[in-house]
Amino acid sequence: MSKITLLHNPRCSKSRQALQLIQENNLQVDVVEYLKAPLSPAQLAELQKKLGLQDVRDMMRSKEDIYKELGLNDSAMTNEQLHAAIAEHPILLERPIAILGNQARIGRPPELVLELI
Incomplete structure (x- = not known):
């Protein structure tokens, strides 16, 4: 499976929860702190x-x-x-946003990022 890109703000609880869900599902993730790299x-x-x-x-x-x-x-x-x-x-x-291939999901609630897998 390809790597999920997560547009992430570490200060946001929903963003942290989405990252944790991705990691708990043993998925590869590329974290992009979009506030630092717009x-x-x-x-x-x-x-x-x-x-x-x-x-x-x-x-x-x-x-x-x-x-x-x-x-x-x-x-x-x-x-x-x-x-x-x-x-x-x-x-x-809006945050977090998970991207995989030609699809993306806004993680509100965070569980929506798992729709990509």
């Missing part, structure tokens, strides 16, 4: 496809202060603008 807008567009989401906002943390400050709930904003906002402010990306 994804590019192109990578975020690809991630959105892998998640199967029409609306970028479904992979965003809308309760973050920066979300409101930037007015990201404005329906006139394009996907490209939203991807750029996440790339510039990675705290906006």
Whole structure:
């Protein structure tokens, strides 16, 4: 089996739980601390496809202060603008996200990451 990539924030309990579930299932994991190594807008567009989401906002943390400050709930904003906002402010990306091949899952609840196996 291929290695699962986990977009991880070690300060987040859900992210830590998802990592633990992956490890308990003896799966290989590549942990990416996305706050330290933000994804590019192109990578975020690809991630959105892998998640199967029409609306970028479904992979965003809308309760973050920066979300409101930037007015990201404005329906006139394009996907490209939203991807750029996440790339510039990675705290906006929902977490954790597990990626395997052409599929990805947001780990809320953390058990959803196991749908990839």
